[in-house]
Amino acid sequence: MMEQRVNVFKLHFIVLVLVALTEFIGTKKINIGIGVIALFPMLYALVLGGFISWPKFKWLKENEMNVAANILGLSFFLFICKLGANIGPELPKLMGSGVSLLFQEVGHIVGTIALGLPIALWLGLKREAIGATYSLDREPNLAIVVEKFGANSAEARGALGVYICGTLFGAIYMSILASLLGSSGLFHPISLAMGAAVGSGSMMAAATGSLAVIFPDAAKDIAFYSGAANLMMSIIGTYVCIFVSLPLTQRLYAWLEPIIGRKSKNSNVGGQKSA
Amino acid sequence: MNQILTILLIGVIALIGNWIGYQVPPMESLPGILLLALITVIGMGFTKILPFKSPVIVWISLFAMIATSPFFPGNAFTAAAIGKINLLALATPILAYAGLSLGKDIHLFKQLSWRIVVVSLVVFTGTFLFATLFAEIIFKIQGKF
Numbered sequence: 001m002m003e004q005r006v007n008v009f010k011l012h013f014i015v016l017v018l019v020a021l022t023e024f025i026g027t028k029k030i031n032i033g034i035g036v037i038a039l040f041p042m043l044y045a046l047v048l049g050g051f052i053s054w055p056k057f058k059w060l061k062e063n064e065m066n067v068a069a070n071i072l073g074l075s076f077f078l079f080i081c082k083l084g085a086n087i088g089p090e091l092p093k094l095m096g097s098g099v100s101l102l103f104q105e106v107g108h109i110v111g112t113i114a115l116g117l118p119i120a121l122w123l124g125l126k127r128e129a130i131g132a133t134y135s136l137d138r139e140p141n142l143a144i145v146v147e148k149f150g151a152n153s154a155e156a157r158g159a160l161g162v163y164i165c166g167t168l169f170g171a172i173y174m175s176i177l178a179s180l181l182g183s184s185g186l187f188h189p190i191s192l193a194m195g196a197a198v199g200s201g202s203m204m205a206a207a208t209g210s211l212a213v214i215f216p217d218a219a220k221d222i223a224f225y226s227g228a229a230n231l232m233m234s235i236i237g238t239y240v241c242i243f244v245s246l247p248l249t250q251r252l253y254a255w256l257e258p259i260i261g262r263k264s265k266n267s268n269v270g271g272q273k274s275a
Numbered sequence: 276m277n278q279i280l281t282i283l284l285i286g287v288i289a290l291i292g293n294w295i296g297y298q299v300p301p302m303e304s305l306p307g308i309l310l311l312a313l314i315t316v317i318g319m320g321f322t323k324i325l326p327f328k329s330p331v332i333v334w335i336s337l338f339a340m341i342a343t344s345p346f347f348p349g350n351a352f353t354a355a356a357i358g359k360i361n362l363l364a365l366a367t368p369i370l371a372y373a374g375l376s377l378g379k380d381i382h383l384f385k386q387l388s389w390r391i392v393v394v395s396l397v398v399f400t401g402t403f404l405f406a407t408l409f410a411e412i413i414f415k416i417q418g419k420f
Contacts, residue, residue: 006323012284012285012288012376013377014296014371014375015288015368015371015372016287016291018367018371018374019288019289019291019292019367019368019371020291020295021293022367022371023291023295023296023364023367024295024296026296035285040363040384041292041296041363041367042363042366042367042369042370042371043370044370045367045370045371045374046370046371046373047374048371048374049371049373049374049375050374050375050377050378051368051374052374052375053374053375053376053377053378053379054377054378054381055378055381055382060375062378062379062380064375065375065376065377065378065379066376066379068372068373068375068376069372069373069376069379071281071372072372072373072385073377074281074282074285074368074370075276075285075365075368075369075372076332077282077315077318077319077331077332077335078282078285078286078289078312078315078360078365079365079366079369080315080332080335080336080339081311081314081315081318081335081338081339082311082339082357082360082362082365083336083338083339083362084335084336084337084338084339084340084343085310085311085314085339085340085342085343085353085358086343086359086362087336087339087343088339088340088341088342088343088344088347088350088354089343089344089345089350089354089355091340091344091345096277096419097419099413099415099417100409100410100413100414100417100419101410103409103410103412103413104406104407104409104410104413105406106409107400107402107405107406107407107408107409107410108406109407110405111401111402111403111404111405111406112398112401112402113401114401115397115398115400115401115405116291116394116397116398116401118396119393119394119397120390120397123390123393123394124390125390125391125394128391129394132391132394132395132398133394133397133398136398136399136402137398138276138281140330158381158391158394161387161388161391161392161395162391162394162395162398163393164380164383164384164387165387165391165392165395165396166385166395166399167373167376167377167380168377168380168381168384170399171370171373173396173399174399174403177399177400177403177404178403181403181404181407187407187408187411188411188414188420190410190414190420191278191408191411191414192407192408193408194406194407195402195403195404195405195406195408195410195417196403196408196409197406198399198402198406199405201369202369202370203399205366205369205370206366206370207403208362208366209363209366212362212363216389219362223362226392227336229339229406229410230332230336231332231333231336234330234332234336235330235333236331238330242348248283248383256308270315
């Protein structure tokens with residue numbers, strides 16, 4: 001079982017070219033009527049990178065893509081480190097917003113369920129809905145569902161579905177959402193910054209990036225508060241998922257499914273289509 | 276060892292991004308990048324030697340906070356050096372690597388029902404919107420803004 005050797009320098013080199021090219025193009029703002037959409041280097045880099053890794057072209061091998069996903073994790077560590085270094089000099093400021101920080105975390109937790117579960121049931125998902133909506137379904141959340149229900153369970157299929165969508169277009173979607181919510185004028189940039197700390201590296205980077213482009217004067221605050229919210233999430237997130245979100249979603253499912261759920265016998269609509 | 280090298284390489288890429296995108300000369304970014312890499316590596320090492328499992332990003336965040344907080348020796352230098360590195364310059368490589376990894380999930384995506392795609396978007400919206408809303412409400416109650 002020899003692992004095929006991966007030339008990581010090929011990956012680094014492509015990323016270097018992408019970064020140089022996209023940073024050179026720089027930031028653009030487009031007004032689309034209902035709001036301003038921020039276009040900025042990391043989004044171009046994501047799209048161009050996705051293009052390069054498109055399976056049809058065969059420019060990258062499957063294991064090279066897997067290695068790229070691992071390096072993505074490491075590059076997020078540097079981003080997190082920078083966010084932490086932003087908080088340090090102004091630690092006291094953190095204390096002043098402790099209550100908001102706590103409650104936004106509740107928002108992150110209930111938000112996926114409160115919006116997601118009713119709509120999932122309305123669309124006819126069965127137990128897939130539990131896995132799909134109890135959290136944002138990144139790697140740690142996926143592991144929790146698999147451990148509890150098994151890898152072949154309906155719950156795990158639902159969670160995996162959201163995970164795949166998150167990987168493929170979560171970052172783009174988050175940046176558009178952040179742009180629209182930001183330019184709507186409904187929310188303060190600081191609240192949005194906390195909201196942007198969704199618990200996924202690429203989605204968070206894209207959302208905070210958009211906010212920083214929409215609110216250039218508040219860029220420091222945005223980094224500060226999204227960093228603080230992310231720290232909060234990373235400390236308590238897993239425990240809350242296991243002991244609160246997942247049991248809560250199961251209860252709500254048992255209660256809501258007979259009310260909203262379609263009377264379809266087909267319970268296999270959520271995850272993969274049956275072959 | 277491999278991971279340390281990778282961190283340093285990402286640092287070099289971010290340094291170049293910081294130069295092209297934000298006009299910070301490489302020599303000015305260098306101390307900040309090295310400090311970021313150092314704290315990150317310490318955080319990763321610390322997580323490994325701990326007897327229990329814990330998220331790496333917690334320790335990296337905490338160490339970065341401590342190193343730049345007012346009571347830590349050399350904090351002013353550390354904070355100023357890292358301050359030269361634009362946050363977005365660090366984010367661009369993340370999404371570039373993310374892009375290069377996308378291809379592996381496309382065949383999985385093709386097997387998904389459209390319903391789960393809709394639910395995903397709703398879930399993404401929910402977590403962002405509700406957290407923002409809750410933070411906003413508390414700040415309003417507290418009269419902060």
